[in-house]
Amino acid sequence: MDxxxxxxxxxQVKKGEDIVAKIDHLNKVKERLPxxxxxxxxxxxxxxxxxxxxxxxxxxxxxxxxxxxxxxTLIELIxxxxxxxxxELTEL
Numbered sequence: 001m002d003x004x005x006x007x008x009x010x011x012q013v014k015k016g017e018d019i020v021a022k023i024d025h026l027n028k029v030k031e032r033l034p035x036x037x038x039x040x041x042x043x044x045x046x047x048x049x050x051x052x053x054x055x056x057x058x059x060x061x062x063x064x065x066x067x068x069x070x071x072x073t074l075i076e077l078i079x080x081x082x083x084x085x086x087x088e089l090t091e092l
Contacts, residue, residue: 012092019089023082030078033071 038053052063052070 016089016092019085019092023085023089026078026082026085030075033074039067039070 038051040051041049043049052067
């Protein structure tokens with residue numbers, strides 16, 4: 001094996017590890033989604049922009065149906081991204 005081949009293999013391993021880390025992260029996010037009390041939207045600084053409650057809270061309209069639909073859509077999107085990443089990993 002020459003140096004060039006070894007470098008290429010190292011790059012492939014790094015790409016594969018990055019893809020696996022992304023898949024693991026998305027699976028963790030997906031596992032936590034059904035257990036939240038609502039959905040919060042935050043800006044890049046972590047400041048709360050708005051909150052959609054899944055049950056009655058003082059000062060926050062109850063929108064459990066919307067939260068269920070958002071969670072379902074998020075899970076579908078995460079599953080699609082995981083499938084894309086797994087395909088990318090296979091192609092490595």
